[in-house]
Amino acid sequence: MNLTTLAFFLLSFIAVGSAIMMITSKSPVHSVLWLIVVFFSISGHYILLNAQFLAVVNIIVYAGAIMVLFLFVVMLMNLNAETEPIKNYRLQLIGVLAGGTLLLVLITAMMRIDVEQVVQMKIGDAGLIKVLGMTLFKNYVLPFEISSVLFLSAMIGAVIIGKKD
Amino acid sequence: MNAIILSAIWGVVMMLGGVFIKNKLVPKYLAVIGLVVIFVAHLNELISKKSLFSINVHNMIRIDNFNLTFIAIVLACTLIYFLLSASDIEKVGPHVSEYFALIFFVLCGISLAATFNTLLLLFIGIEIISIPLYILTGSDKRNLKSNEAALKYFLMGAFSTGIMLMGIAFIYGGTPNASFFIDNFQLGTGKMPVMIAIGLVFLLISLSFKVSAAPFHFWTPDVYDGAPTVFTSFMSTIVKVGGFFAFIRLFQNAFGLIQDQWQLLIVFITIATLLIGNITAVFQQSVKRMLAYSSIAQAGFMLLALFALNDKAKEGILLYAAAYSLATIGFFAILIKIEDYTIDGFNGLAKEQPMVAFAATVFLLSLTGVPLTAGFQSKFFMLMAAVENGKQFWIVIVAVLFAAISAYYYFRIIQAMYFKEATNVIFQSNKPSRFFKSILILTLILIIVIGVYPEVLIGWMYR
Numbered sequence: 001m002n003l004t005t006l007a008f009f010l011l012s013f014i015a016v017g018s019a020i021m022m023i024t025s026k027s028p029v030h031s032v033l034w035l036i037v038v039f040f041s042i043s044g045h046y047i048l049l050n051a052q053f054l055a056v057v058n059i060i061v062y063a064g065a066i067m068v069l070f071l072f073v074v075m076l077m078n079l080n081a082e083t084e085p086i087k088n089y090r091l092q093l094i095g096v097l098a099g100g101t102l103l104l105v106l107i108t109a110m111m112r113i114d115v116e117q118v119v120q121m122k123i124g125d126a127g128l129i130k131v132l133g134m135t136l137f138k139n140y141v142l143p144f145e146i147s148s149v150l151f152l153s154a155m156i157g158a159v160i161i162g163k164k165d
Numbered sequence: 166m167n168a169i170i171l172s173a174i175w176g177v178v179m180m181l182g183g184v185f186i187k188n189k190l191v192p193k194y195l196a197v198i199g200l201v202v203i204f205v206a207h208l209n210e211l212i213s214k215k216s217l218f219s220i221n222v223h224n225m226i227r228i229d230n231f232n233l234t235f236i237a238i239v240l241a242c243t244l245i246y247f248l249l250s251a252s253d254i255e256k257v258g259p260h261v262s263e264y265f266a267l268i269f270f271v272l273c274g275i276s277l278a279a280t281f282n283t284l285l286l287l288f289i290g291i292e293i294i295s296i297p298l299y300i301l302t303g304s305d306k307r308n309l310k311s312n313e314a315a316l317k318y319f320l321m322g323a324f325s326t327g328i329m330l331m332g333i334a335f336i337y338g339g340t341p342n343a344s345f346f347i348d349n350f351q352l353g354t355g356k357m358p359v360m361i362a363i364g365l366v367f368l369l370i371s372l373s374f375k376v377s378a379a380p381f382h383f384w385t386p387d388v389y390d391g392a393p394t395v396f397t398s399f400m401s402t403i404v405k406v407g408g409f410f411a412f413i414r415l416f417q418n419a420f421g422l423i424q425d426q427w428q429l430l431i432v433f434i435t436i437a438t439l440l441i442g443n444i445t446a447v448f449q450q451s452v453k454r455m456l457a458y459s460s461i462a463q464a465g466f467m468l469l470a471l472f473a474l475n476d477k478a479k480e481g482i483l484l485y486a487a488a489y490s491l492a493t494i495g496f497f498a499i500l501i502k503i504e505d506y507t508i509d510g511f512n513g514l515a516k517e518q519p520m521v522a523f524a525a526t527v528f529l530l531s532l533t534g535v536p537l538t539a540g541f542q543s544k545f546f547m548l549m550a551a552v553e554n555g556k557q558f559w560i561v562i563v564a565v566l567f568a569a570i571s572a573y574y575y576f577r578i579i580q581a582m583y584f585k586e587a588t589n590v591i592f593q594s595n596k597p598s599r600f601f602k603s604i605l606i607l608t609l610i611l612i613i614v615i616g617v618y619p620e621v622l623i624g625w626m627y628r
Binding site for chain 1: 176222226266285297303
């Protein structure tokens with residue numbers, strides 16, 4: 001068992017463990033915090049797969065932006081024991097069905113995977129920031145630069161609409 | 166290429182200019198100068214076939230005479246729009262240079278949507294057109310109607326964008342050789358696969374929404390009515406023909422060979438658009454709302470180009486873009502200055518301002534499609550294209566009937582201007598200036614020149 005395998009098992013243990021903690025913990029704030037731990041350990045997995053860019057983006061976007069949004073919503077709703085919704089049997093059944101369907105799809109997808117191709121990611125350079133940058137600034141330079149106009153106009157809009165006259 | 170890059174750059178210049186220029190009158194001149202520069206650079210590209218910028222775009226956009234001519238028409242119409250209405254943009258709110266910046270970004274989006282060669286760029290182009298429009302619609306922040314219109318437009322536009330993305334995903338998923346460029350969706354003449362068919366219908370729905378074709382037109386009257394009138398003028402003309410051009414290019418290049426499999430859908434949309442637009446416009450009391458419905462009705466005629474998809478249709482859409490935009494921009498420019506937006510507000514205009522009333526009459530005649538005006542030629546080319554297509558001949562008869570109905574609501578305004586006495590003040594505080602009148606006359610001359618000699622425009626396509 002080399003270091004990579006050890007790191008993989010450690011990260012997987014943390015990821016699965018904190019995912020279970022997330023769905024079992026009573027307080028919604030704790031759930032959100034456990035979810036952040038899940039995202040960090042999944043980012044660790046991405047680094048093991050040599051996909052550095054994905055790892056960094058995962059931390060910035062999911063663990064950073066989206067989780068802060070979740071925390072805000074949870075805190076603003078001011079959930080506590082009294083306001084907890086009644087546990088409905090039918091709702092639970094729907095949840096099991098939805099989760100089970102996703103699990104089924106994932107298992108089917110896993111079974112059809114060619115293992116050789118999966119491991120290639122580890123030694124390949126597809127996930128490196130350098131390769132991504134080369135693709136973005138060579139083949140896709142026009143859409144990449146033009147989409148900045150889109151974001152700029154959205155920003156101008158936010159200022160125009162939001163600013164007090 | 167020149168138009169895309171320069172208008173994006175000038176948008177940024179206008180935006181930064183707003184930080185340093187505190188005088189509200191300056192941005193107007195800056196915008197006109199910028200547009201003239203872009204227009205000249207673009208004409209240079211149209212004539213010499215060389216762009217100022219040599220960027221390897223990896224075949225993601227395709228530039229030919231057809232779309233270069235179209236962009237030139239769009240830029241010229243925007244220039245006239247600026248000359249006629251720029252002083253009214255100043256009155257909308259305090260962020261004058263930002264409004265101009267957004268209009269330049271829209272121009273960038275239209276140039277992109279006119280030249281795209283991949284669905285990715287179609288999506289970005291349509292979004293660059295849409296997002297500034299949501300903002301311009303809501304720019305009159307104190308007016309509840311404007312707020313409502315902006316929110317409605319934003320929510321429904323976001324939905325239609327979602328549908329478009331879903332359609333693009335289906336098409337990429339269903340393309341056998343996983344190709345990225347739209348030419349390669351040409352699937353031979355066989356039956357199209359289910360995935361492509363679903364994607365095609367989704368794209369059809371979302372683009373019909375963007376050009377306000379029935380039955381996806383419900384946002385149009387409210388948004389056009391609620392938005393500040395200067396911006397209604399911009400988005401019901403230049404933006405709408407830009408959307409149409411993207412629509413036609415996509416369906417011609419990507420799905421042209423299998424036209425017989427989706428043509429019936431277009432027939433249905435065309436008839437519904439003509440019917441709803443024309444019949445509802447008859448009952449409107451507010452001229453602004455009537456123009457919103459008339460823009461739906463004119464969209465029905467432009468859809469005939471999508472029905473026909475031949476060379477005549479290409480010529481027709483160029484003419485229609487010019488004729489419809491010029492006449493509507495001109496008429497809106499007069500409407501902005503009028504105090505009362507109901508038809509009675511036009512009573513007695515001919516006595517007080519004979520020149521302005523005459524120009525308005527010519528614009529309305531052109532919108533109806535009376536000979537010697539550009540509107541006649543454009544409608545004529547559209548109908549000829551539909552006849553040459555050879556299938557579903559009856560659609561031509563229906564279109565002519567609805568064109569006759571449209572005469573009723575356009576002529577009502579002419580009647581009010583010439584045969585009724587003015588009851589109260591016609592104009593708001595600002596009377597039409599001499600400069601305004603001379604630009605109106607220029608627009609009028611352009612309409613008549615195109616109406617008499619349409620080769621002025623079409624000739625550029627075959628150089």
